[in-house]
Amino acid sequence: MTAYNLWHKKICRSKELKNYNTIVLGDSVANAAYVPDYISEDFINLSLPQSTPIENYFILKEILKIHKPSTIFISFMNHHLNGYMNGLFDERMFSHRFDFKTEATIMNYARKSRDIATIFPPRHRRYLHDWVLHRLYLPPVFMPSLLNSNLNDRKKDNDEFVKSLELHRGTFTSRSQRENVDNKRIDYTAYYISSLQKKFYKRILKLCNEQNIKVKIVILPLSPKIRFSENYIRQRKEVYEELESEFPNVEVVFPFINLRPIDFMDTHHLNVHGSFKFSVALRNRYKDIFPPSATAPLSERTINGREDYLRLENEYATLLERIEDPFYAIIFNPKGDLAERIKRGDMNRKGIHSYKYDNLFLLNNDALDDVSLNAEKQYVEFSLGKQKKRNRENAARRHSYRNRQ
Incomplete structure (x- = not known):
């Protein structure tokens, strides 16, 4: 995760931040849930995996030196509100995410805190000693990483990762x-913040x-395999009612979308299916923050980002939901019985409008040739549906996706 922390440090100190009116702070559940490609052009996800409110406070101070966003979304999993700061040493200090002054301030607060036993995990109870090792790049901490990087060509992987970020x-x-797919149920009985x-x-x-x-504290959906006791629900409500009543700029948003177990990669983190559904639901819920004009026309980066997600989607129903967006149409070469039915005229030669997905086009070979796509490939080729009418050059861009018939 060093590459992510270095990218995060760079972007939070860059004038590029001025392009974003809406920012996300939080931990890995926030990073998994909010997909800017499906929310808004001026939206960026700056949540840090394994981070807590402590680290995010100093991140916000960095951001405000460069830019003042209009809205911030905040999401934390409860174990990052009461558990160890697992990511502080292994992620933030290892990559020198913060400057010396910030790290010293965090160490000082930890030293004075009555919750010291809950701040650092047992392996970092000698936290001042470990801080010096990290701050001075000493071999006990950094030598294994240097060896691993040289042996495994880590730089190439990191460069590709940063491009994706x-x-x-x-x-x-x-x-x-x-x-x-784990059928094990988890019971949450108490909600606590240190x-x-x-x-x-x-x-x-x-x-x-x-x-x-404006601040939107969003309690993210968790897997249906998690059960919450009445005590947990009551305590959680009390925590956020206190925050909401104390700060007039804050709105607390409890889960507003029902997801299936298969929309999660584990009990807490959304996968490629769930993150898409959550992001679209968020965009629709806050049309005052994300008006339609904020998503049309799409920038080249957003077009590329969405198409990259389309390549990852392996669930047909969710694929159809993705291309319901009016800027997209899916074009593929039908084979077998479906192709014969099109040739006989049983289906519309120009395209099949499937139920509510009236921008989904299943075209024959002639139509594929018409948009300069290779009909012999065993991959689905993508074109930008309604965008094509505006920009023929964009429409000619080709992207592959595994054939679905």
Whole structure:
């Protein structure tokens, strides 16, 4: 994750931030859920996996030195509000995500905290000693990484990873087709936030309030395999009612979309199916923040980002939902009985409009040739449906996807 932290550090200190009116802060569940490609052109996902409100407070201070967004979405899993700061040493300090002053401030707060046993995991209880090892790039910490990087050509992989981050504006966790097939149920019986994490959560909200930034605290959906006790639900409600009542710029949003177990890669993180559904639902819920004009016409980066996600989609029903967007049409070469029926005229020669997906076109070979696509390939070729009418050059761009008939 070093590559991600270095990219994150760079973007948070870059003038490119001025392009984004809406920003996401949070941990890995936030990184998995929010897909900018399907939300808005001026939306960026700056959530840090394994991060807590403490780290995100200092990230927000960095951001505000460059740019003041109009809205910030915040999402944390409950174990990052009361558990260890697992990512501080292994991720942030290892990559030198923060400067010396910020790290020293965090160490000082930890030293004074009554919750010290809950801040750092047992392997980092000698936290000042470990901080020095990381800060000075000493061999016990960095030598294994250097050896691994040279032996496994890690730089090439990291370069490709950073290209993906730039394309998808920070989202990477949900780019998995893995589905949660574990039948084990998990029971949540209590919702707790440590005093130090709560202090920094409130600092985030206070800073936003002072800057007149709207905040949406979104409680993200979790797998249906998780069961919540009445005590958990009550305690969670109390925590967020307190935050909402104290800060007038804050809206707390509880889960507003029902997802299936197969929309998750595990019990907490959305996969490529679930993140798409959540992102579209969020866009539709907040049309005042993400008006239709914010998503049309699509930029070249968003077009490329969406098509990259289309290549990952391996569930037919969700694929159809993805191309329901009016800017897209799927074109493929029908074979076998379907091709014969088209040739006989049983189906529309120009295209089949499938139920509500009236921008889904299943074309014969002649139609494929008409848009300069290779009809002999065993892959589906993509063209930009309604966008084609506006821009023939964009329509001629070709992208492959496995044939679905």
